[in-house]
Amino acid sequence: MYQKKDINRHNGKCSLEEIEKKRLLALQRRQQALLKIQTTPSSSPVQQPKYNNSTNVMRPNKLNNRFNPMETKNFFNRTVVTGKCYMISGERFALETSSFASSVIETFKTVPSRSYDVKSRIWNFHINDHDSLIQKLMHHESNISVTRIPQTVLQIFKKSLKSDDENIFKQDLSKIDKKLIDSLMPFQQDGICFGISKNGRCIIADDMGLGKTIQALGIAHYFQESWPLLIVVPSSVRYQWSEAIYEFLPSIPMHYVHHFASARDCIGDDKVTIISYDLLARAVHTFEKHIFGFVILDESHVLKSNKTARFQAAQRICTHARHVILLTGTPALSRPIELHSQISLILPRFMRFLLEALSCSYEDYGVRYCAGQRSVFGWDFTGSSNMQELQSLLKITCMIRRLKVDVLSQLPSKIRQVIILDPTLIKTRKRMNEMSKQLQTNITNSERHNTLLQYYTDSSFARLKGVCDYVTNLFENKRKCLLYAHHQNILDAICKVAESMNIKFIRIDGKTNPEQRKQQIDQFQEQDDCLAAVLSITAANAGVTLTAAHLVVFTELFWNPGILCQAEDRVHRIGQNDNVIIQYLVAKDTADDYIWPLIKKKLNVLNAAGLDQDLSIDNVDITAQKEHGQQDLISFMNISLSPGMKSQSQKDNKQDNDSGASTSTNDLKQLLEVDEEYFDSCSWDDIA
Template identity: 40%
Template sequence: MTTVLCELISLNEFTIKDDRSLFKIFTGVQGHKYNGKEKEWIFPLKEYHIVLEQVKREKPNLLYREIPKLLLDTFLSLKPLPHVDINKTNIPKTLLQKLMPFQIEGVRYSIQKQGKIAICDQMGLGKSVQALAVALHYKREWPLLIISPSSLLSTWEQMIKDWVSMPVEVGVIYESKNASFDSEQIYVISYDLAVKLSDKVAKKKFEVIIVDECHYLKNANTKRTKTLLPIIQKAERRILLSGTPALSRPMELFTQLQIIQPALFKNFFDYGARYCAAFKSHFGWNFKGASNVRELQVILENLFMIRRLKDQVLSQLPPKRRQQRKDYPKSQTLESLLNSKNGLESEINDNSLLTSWKETAAAKLPSMINYVEGLVESGHKLLLFAHHRDIMDEFEKRIIEKKINYIRIDGSTATNSRFAKCDEFQKKEDIKVALLSITAASVGLTLTSATTVVFAELYWNPGVLVQAEDRAHRIGQKDSVNVHYLLAKGTLDDIFWPLILKKLDILESVGLSKNEFALTTQVEIDEKGQQHSNKRKASFDKSIKDYFVKKPLETIELSSDSPKCNEIELITDDSDFEIDQETLRILDEMDKQVVNQ
């Protein structure tokens, strides 16, 4: 039997697939258009009932797949969004002044949608601060509840302190024992604890709720979703946040759509039959496909979310965004390093410096590996820089175990092989990691297919770090580049980072560089594994020698990636001109002065 498919394709248009026998009816509809490429007729949505009535009268025996009634009624009754003067909202002016133009538009649109919105901007565009601004507009309806992954609880706490200028009482729920929702204005809780404390949460009757990483609720069959969905739906303002609301299939969007538009679909089966290419097999119904995706996109764009990609707002973004992630690694290596620093030495020598440098990398290796694995699992294509060969070997071992496709370039890689590897990384999407030596791969290479750069180790020459960053951030890069520096408290990183800032201050004073490192976002991981973020300029500690051990540690065998082995590569490779050789010479002189103090 012939099927007539009606599909919504815009806010005010729908289509019917071409049927030559209906030509006379279709051409008689006011405002009709024909799409030859898709072989379909396009009509104004307001003419929907008239068109269907005439077609059914002419062809009563056809199978009609109509636009769902609830969906049709919703779009036919949509009214223009109300005007919102952002300066007349309840959002503090101090916060508005910090927002980028596209973020202000996101806040405005969310308010126009009455605080029922999913902010799904691409990662790194500031979804959280937009959500806070929207929530502040509805402050009279507080208390505010923020549900997030457990690892982000302290991040939210710090973000509130950084962005909300007015005094607010914040309660972060870390454990279920003695947890209460009594007097605070803002409560931050993890998904797991929200489930455990669901009776208390429901009793509080929160009217404003932010749901961070809302794709945690994508599975309708989990206890988490079954418990939290009705609680969130009852809130008057429901703000969802996710850069990836659906990781792979339309079926993952249903529960999130139910939060924002609970009356749009009667049940999951109706939704799945329309948008998940549902079919029945020997094992039951399968909803893992996709169908009517144009209509689903119209729903998402007009009734559910606001989503901007980096390339759409790139002119409003810093071209390169740095993040310093400082951890408290737990390892015997770090304990040994810290114990040896109880006594102070009067002079710095090469052995103590190089030994501490390598021990720093070894101490933070487990946490670094976990962090990098998380980035790769999230779909990031990244450049991973390290200095010591042993550290690179450990990363490579884990990468192979995880069956991640990668390339490696270090001091032993032949020049012709380097460019072949780079070309492979650039062209093959399935190669997710480029494992690179800081000194051997910091110049002369183009790796713009990656937008994430991770430094597992620091190098005392900031010019080398900047050049390494710019393997991704260079001509041909159309996206914003996110740079992650992985540091460890109580290690040589405490010296290297402020030293880098100091050097760049000097270069800036003579017009050779701009100290963008000073504005690096800092994320600290405390002993409990909680994040604390801020954005401030680090101070430089002039008493460098206080960080070094009293007695030289056991001499280590230097790998071929040591500064002495790779220095000749660095200064003879003049294929890169972002930082010229004179600048590198000045930086090298600074290095020698520091080591020889």
């Protein structure tokens, strides 16, 4: 008996006795469930169960609580309308909705300060109506969800409304050296007054060439009782600062100014100490033993990453300073997140309005203004959002920024030209085509890094003949000019052309020490027969005045628009009395195909934030190099961005190429954005 039962169980079968037992147990459970339903209190009477003749089992009617897609109410579900608020000026905010809702619009019309922008189709209101409008929408009959402006940001703007803006630019400047005051232009005087109104803690982000140095010295001299003064600068412009002090602040004795030369140097009773960023990072322990009441950080965009040693050193010194001034013509080289580290030096707790100061966490700033998104790998702050609000917020809290077109109408305008190098002189190698195709495939990030760097370097060799040919024509016309390049091999080639033609020139690259640098600058500025300045883009884009020329030629491109703009303004600045012509030499089927679109993308982001770069590549004159019968390549600016494509394949497979080009372009754009910090860490001046 037991053996047979065990065999049935083993075969997945049950005995008749077990089947009957389970059936009776199931009936018992069903009766218990029915009894529970009948005894449950309800607002509506429970229907009596029906008797099933076929099974002799009492089955209750199914309750009508399941989702029925055919019910009428499901055809009229109310969709959720979302909205977000953001500041568009110092006193008005916009409320942007995801879709049109007539009832919501009627609510907008009840606000007295309402205004409708026909162009953007967005409603905006006065900041004082923000809270009341949010309250109305919270109790609205429509299903609307609105993201309000953070209360801390609102309080910053409301406090600004109560302040007297006119008095900001009316400060008593009698404490400042008369020689400096007499040298000021009206907008420079406004910059000094702004800095004084912010108690010497601000960012002067004027366009290049508008005299940020003299404004910083004016603010520093106003707060002279807080000295000693520390000036942290790129190594190449140390002596320009000391000369500016001697020129504009003659009341400061020369022996008060000390150049900190090495990590073994010492700090005495000097009133003014000038040091480079890299040296400060190495000697930070020495400087921490002294308290500098006033700190000036020139070209502060080099502190864009809070992970670098130079930023951490500057932060440790600025912590004890009463006044901190940041100077930069490009406050955010590529992304708004780069502003946070700079702002944190002057306003350590930026973004939360307190009675004493401002405060903000890195994450708060990134979420609000960098479209921050959190993933399994952490926060991603490479985007941008609420740019108009950020622009207004910076303006009322800590930053003053003027462009040449706004304040210096007498300064000659720039004329930009794109010169397409003769393709017959561009010697693209087989390996370059292979690397271009490789970048369009699914490869690892490390492989992309190496491939892109090698592709960029190989492009410099490919363009050598075209560049030398173009430079030869310039030298034949005896035009005084600046010739920028990035790789050493191109700098060397330009110098050889000049030597072969007996053209007198100067050269400044990463190997030029500060003393030689100053001598060469003076030579170029003072000697009419010195026709060419051969310059490294990364080593001579700042702290140099070369207004003796009015032609700037970029023989190579660089993917950072801020660097290019700074390099342009070595000529286009105060002291220039002629029109300035900027020429960009570009070569098809090289790395230029990728760098131009990248520059445009970054400029759009910066301009949206109000951090306009005086660099536009949309309205430039495009000319082809006229040698060897080459046709005009006006279409270069609209190329498909796939350098490996040949003209014949474009004719045969135009549709396939167009679809593939779009994907590869987007992928490479993202690669260049992600890898910018990797490129910044490279020693560009040592690249062959």
